Amino acid sequence: MSIPLRQAVTVSAYLMRQKIKRNKRFPLVLMLEPLYRCNLACAGCGKIQHPEEILGQHLTPEACWAAAEECGAPVVSIAGGEPLVHPQIDRVVAGLVERKKFVYLCTNAILLERWLPKLSPSPHLTISVHMDGMRELHDAMVDRAGVFDKAVAAIREAKRRRFRVTTNTTVFADSSPEQLRELFNFLTDDLRVDGMMVSPGYDYPKAPNQSVFLRRPQMIETFRSVLAFPERRRWRFSHTPLFLDFLQGKEAMQCTAWGNPTRGVLGWQRPCYLMSEGYVSTFRELIEETEWDRYGYGRDARCTNCMAHCGYEATAVTATMASPLEGMRAGVETLFARGTK
Amino acid sequence: MNALVIAPMRREARALGDHVLVCGAGTAAGTWMRERLREAPAQLVIVAGLSGGLDPSLGAGDVILGTGVVGDGRDELRVDQPLLDAVRQKLRSAGVRFIGARLLTIDAPAVSRAEKRDVWNAHGAAGVDMETYHVAAAAAECGVAWLALRAVVDPAGAALPAPLRRWRGETDDATMLREILGRPKAWPATVRLALHTQKALRALSAALPLVMAAAATVTAHEEERAQPPAREPAAPAATPG
Numbered sequence: 001m002s003i004p005l006r007q008a009v010t011v012s013a014y015l016m017r018q019k020i021k022r023n024k025r026f027p028l029v030l031m032l033e034p035l036y037r038c039n040l041a042c043a044g045c046g047k048i049q050h051p052e053e054i055l056g057q058h059l060t061p062e063a064c065w066a067a068a069e070e071c072g073a074p075v076v077s078i079a080g081g082e083p084l085v086h087p088q089i090d091r092v093v094a095g096l097v098e099r100k101k102f103v104y105l106c107t108n109a110i111l112l113e114r115w116l117p118k119l120s121p122s123p124h125l126t127i128s129v130h131m132d133g134m135r136e137l138h139d140a141m142v143d144r145a146g147v148f149d150k151a152v153a154a155i156r157e158a159k160r161r162r163f164r165v166t167t168n169t170t171v172f173a174d175s176s177p178e179q180l181r182e183l184f185n186f187l188t189d190d191l192r193v194d195g196m197m198v199s200p201g202y203d204y205p206k207a208p209n210q211s212v213f214l215r216r217p218q219m220i221e222t223f224r225s226v227l228a229f230p231e232r233r234r235w236r237f238s239h240t241p242l243f244l245d246f247l248q249g250k251e252a253m254q255c256t257a258w259g260n261p262t263r264g265v266l267g268w269q270r271p272c273y274l275m276s277e278g279y280v281s282t283f284r285e286l287i288e289e290t291e292w293d294r295y296g297y298g299r300d301a302r303c304t305n306c307m308a309h310c311g312y313e314a315t316a317v318t319a320t321m322a323s324p325l326e327g328m329r330a331g332v333e334t335l336f337a338r339g340t341k
Numbered sequence: 342m343n344a345l346v347i348a349p350m351r352r353e354a355r356a357l358g359d360h361v362l363v364c365g366a367g368t369a370a371g372t373w374m375r376e377r378l379r380e381a382p383a384q385l386v387i388v389a390g391l392s393g394g395l396d397p398s399l400g401a402g403d404v405i406l407g408t409g410v411v412g413d414g415r416d417e418l419r420v421d422q423p424l425l426d427a428v429r430q431k432l433r434s435a436g437v438r439f440i441g442a443r444l445l446t447i448d449a450p451a452v453s454r455a456e457k458r459d460v461w462n463a464h465g466a467a468g469v470d471m472e473t474y475h476v477a478a479a480a481a482e483c484g485v486a487w488l489a490l491r492a493v494v495d496p497a498g499a500a501l502p503a504p505l506r507r508w509r510g511e512t513d514d515a516t517m518l519r520e521i522l523g524r525p526k527a528w529p530a531t532v533r534l535a536l537h538t539q540k541a542l543r544a545l546s547a548a549l550p551l552v553m554a555a556a557a558t559v560t561a562h563e564e565e566r567a568q569p570p571a572r573e574p575a576a577p578a579a580t581p582g
Contacts, residue, residue: 220462252458252497254398291433298396298465299408299442 002195002236002333004164006123007075007102014074015321025258025287027073028314030101031273033264034059034092038082040108040142044172044212046204046274047081055081057265061091067263068101070283077104077128077260079273084111090118097124104128106168110147112154121162128197129155131167133179134186141172141212155191166195166238172212177225184226184235195238199309200247202274216305220249239309241329243316247307251316255296255303259314261286271295273310275302344556345383346549347374349472350511353390356542357549361389364476366510367448371475378483384560385424385488386480389549391541392468392491393451393501395461396442399493401537402544404439405468406432406552407489412446412474421486424559428488431555437548442467444489446474450508452501461497468493471509486560490552492541495534502527502534 011028018026035058038048048055059067068076076096083089084107096103097120105119106128119125129151132141138148158165167187171180180198187193200223203213214222226232227248237244245251257272267279268286272295280286297303303311320326347364348354354361362377364370374386392405399405406428409419425441432439445466451457460469473489480487495501504520504527507513521527 216462216465249458249462252395252397252461254396256398293440296396296398298461298467299440304465 002238004102004123008331010102011074011317012321015317019321025256025292027071027261027283027287028259028317029075029077029310030068030071030073031260031262031310032059032064032067032076032078033080033262034064034078034083034086034089035081035265037085038080038108039085039110040082040144040147041208042142043209044141044170044201044204044207046202046206049206054265058086059092059263059265061088061095064092065095065099067283068096068099071261071263073261074102075104076101077106079106082108082110084115090115093119093125097122100124102126104166106130108142108147109151109154112151113157116154116158116161116163119163121164123164126164126166126194127158128166128168129193131169131183131187132172133169133175134183137174137179141170141174152191155193159192164194165191166197167193168197168199170199170201171214171219171222172201173214173218174212175222177222177229180222180226181229181231185231188231188235193236195236197238197309198247200305200307202308203305204274213305216307219247219305219307223247224249239313240316240320240326241333242320242326243309243313246312246316253312253315253319255306255311256315256318257295257311258287258290258292259318260310274306274308343383344385344387344553344560345377345381346387346389346553347476348388348390349470350390352511352538353542353545357389357546364388364472367471368475369510370472371479374476374479375482378479378485382483383485385486385556386476387488387490387549387552387556388473388476389490389545389552390470390472390492391494391538391545392444392470393457394467394493394496395445395451395457395464395469396440396467397461397497399440399467400496401493401499402540403493404432404437404544404548405444405489405491405493406439406441407444407468407473407491408441410444410446410473410477410489411464411466412478413448415474417443418474418477418481420488424486424488424556427559428552428555431551432548435551437551438544439548440467444473444491445469446471450501450505452503452506454498454500457497488552488556490545490548492545492548494537494541496537499533499537500530502530 036050037055104126109129132138135148139145200219246253262269262273270277270290320330346361348361349366354363364373409417411417443466445464468491477487504517521531
């Protein structure tokens with residue numbers, strides 16, 4: 001299954017509760033950035049350009065748990081920076097699992113094998129490994145040789161230790177449909193990962209290499225090609241079918257950035273995971289005082305080429321819940337990894 | 342402030358007040374605008390009317406304050422930023438449900454959901470109409486500031502009755518009605534459109550006075566700045582003591 005049944009049921013129940021309470025804006029996934037420091041400098045990353053004094057800071061485990069409780073989202077994605085550089089990441093994860101959050105520990109996997117003995121497999125924990133392509137492309141995107149092999153070895157070891165492992169692939173201008181096909185086949189057939197996430201790269205103005213980003217029409221074209229391959233039926237994506245339709249230009253959607261609020265070392269980041277217009281000290285301030293309607297496709301020039309899952313997957317999940325047909329389609333996808341149009 | 346408020350259709354103008362002039366639909370709106378500004382110059386043009394919804398988060402009656410407008414294959418024309426900021430602030434403080442976003446002007450109504458989705462993906466415009474670009478281009482040519490206020494009549498998820506694909510202006514209304522009467526399948530969409538039209542016109546009438554008030558403040562401020570400073574009384578000549 002691309003998403004564990006337990007998680008699908010919990011998230012569905014959470015969404016129903018929001019609907020009953022008539023909450024207009026609610027968090028679905030907390031994007032937790034316990035530090036900005038990373039052990040890589042990827043071509044398309046806009047997260048690591050902070051000054052040294054900020055790169056040196058990290059959230060304590062207690063601050064991470066407090067953020068998760070304050071926010072209330074059923075899913076927590078631990079990103080960064082590289083979370084495994086955090087000296088107490090095992091405690092952070094254990095505390096979140098204890099609080100029954102579904103935790104996605106995002107990592108480039110360079111340090112994963114070292115941390116695995118300190119982490120416990122759980123239906124609430126997914127290790128999400130960054131994989132942008134096969135060896136040549138991936139190592140070029142992360143700007144370091146050998147990272148692909150290290151990640152593959154770490155995934156095998158994590159699977160051997162019975163962890164749930166998924167991958168996260170960012171699609172850039174250099175990723176051809178054929179290369180993505182080869183990667184998804186490898187991840188599905190060889191590594192047998194439990195699910196794959198895929199998202200177009202966001203054109204961070206601060207990213208070291210601006211030529212790697214796709215424009216929206218190119219993204220749609222690339223995803224149409226990739227998802228038209230016959231093997232698509234075997235690939236297990238950890239996305240709603242609606243989100244995959246959106247990536248192919250088959251569904252119109254607007255961003256719901258409030259679905260994925262971001263808490264980092266500087267506070268709650270406004271307005272979203274990808275853009276920073278300052279920080280507030282509480283989640284309530286973020287939700288209630290941000291002018292959400294100012295952001296989104298057609299509303300803010302910085303959103304023009306954004307089709308990232310942190311902005312649109314929450315939209316897709318909400319739309320799925322609102323439509324019985326889409327709900328059934330997502331259910332089939334969850335149980336049998338099917339549901340393509 | 343010398344502001345000209347225009348609407349493409351008579352029914353829009355009627356709902357918005359006696360001061361609203363009808364500019365016509367489609368490219369005719371641009372021609373009308375040029376002639377009008379030549380005859381009677383204005384400081385500001387506000388085009389108000391109904392629009393198709395492209396942004397899927399918008400419902401019928403949601404108001405779009407245009408931040409700019411694109412025409413198919415034409416560069417975006419942007420609204421003056423201080424003017425936009427003042428109007429945005431006024432609408433927000435009055436609690437009006439609106440968004441500030443780009444508009445798209447095309448030659449014929451976008452009727453089906455698929456058409457709307459494709460133009461949304463291509464242009465990222467929240468609403469689609471047949472006049473704003475032509476009016477804005479004419480105003481810009483004459484050096485006149487412009488604003489666009491539109492209310493969604495057919496949301497992105499709702500298709501228009503198919504015969505409306507050939508609608509080009511109010512003179513086509515009777516023909517359209519006859520065609521729709523002969524196609525029972527188009528009746529539910531027509532009823533929905535009629536209901537949404539009332540809702541959208543109500544929203545537009547509530548927002549327009551606020552937009553005009555905010556625009557008047559900005560224009561008055563600009564006029565003040567443009568005035569030559571009052572001359573200081575001459576200092577008495579120093580007399581040697």
